[in-house]
Amino acid sequence: MSQIALPLSAGSPVAETIVVGPSLQPVLDGLASAATWPFRTAVLAGPARSGKSLIARWFTASGLGEAIDDAHLIDEAELFHRWNRAQADGTPLLLVSGQAPGAWRIALPDLASRLGSALLLEIGAPDDELLGGLLEAHAARRGVTLGDGALAYLIPRIERSHAGIEALVATIDRLSLERKAPVTISLLRDALAERGGEWQPRLL
Numbered sequence: 001m002s003q004i005a006l007p008l009s010a011g012s013p014v015a016e017t018i019v020v021g022p023s024l025q026p027v028l029d030g031l032a033s034a035a036t037w038p039f040r041t042a043v044l045a046g047p048a049r050s051g052k053s054l055i056a057r058w059f060t061a062s063g064l065g066e067a068i069d070d071a072h073l074i075d076e077a078e079l080f081h082r083w084n085r086a087q088a089d090g091t092p093l094l095l096v097s098g099q100a101p102g103a104w105r106i107a108l109p110d111l112a113s114r115l116g117s118a119l120l121l122e123i124g125a126p127d128d129e130l131l132g133g134l135l136e137a138h139a140a141r142r143g144v145t146l147g148d149g150a151l152a153y154l155i156p157r158i159e160r161s162h163a164g165i166e167a168l169v170a171t172i173d174r175l176s177l178e179r180k181a182p183v184t185i186s187l188l189r190d191a192l193a194e195r196g197g198e199w200q201p202r203l204l
Helices: 025-032 052-061 076-089 109-116 128-142 150-154 162-179 185-194
Strands: 002-005 017-020 041-045 066-068 093-097 119-122
Touching: 017 025, 017 052, 017 128, 025 041, 025 052, 025 119, 041 052, 041 109, 052 066, 052 093, 066 076, 076 093, 076 109, 128 150, 128 162, 150 185, 162 185
Parallel strands: 041 093, 041 119, 066 093
Antiparallel strands: 002 017
């Protein structure tokens, strides 16, 4: 597992980090190659809590170009104006959305045509290395110490979902505080059971 640290934001004493694994590396490589994007435009799409906004901030902080978060919520005329400005200025434009262009309904034909030509970068399900890194990162933010063997126990049993990982760590933290107990395999088992409606174990 590796991490990319972002510059400190105003009022934050701790730098935010992007946890990197093999499944995310192609997205970061694509962003780093912004100068080669068709029409200087790319769409970054991914599920909830997958770090899209954080990655967009890294993109702009690195001087690679400009980014528009939640681009699917922006007025289409304004978005078209921003696209045209990117062409005129020669500045790569990253559009961040929870929806890929195919699922993102665009009424303005000219905008739909241009975004259809943009490079699509999609954040997929996390691999095992990224799962472990995300578990550790969320636990560290909450001050939770995962016991020996915690990752080996959890990784085969949890849903490959960014939001699900974050929610599971919140459940582990709550159970540990309620019981005034360290994080043991028994507690992890109870946390998984509590979220049984959302988790799809891969082991019998």
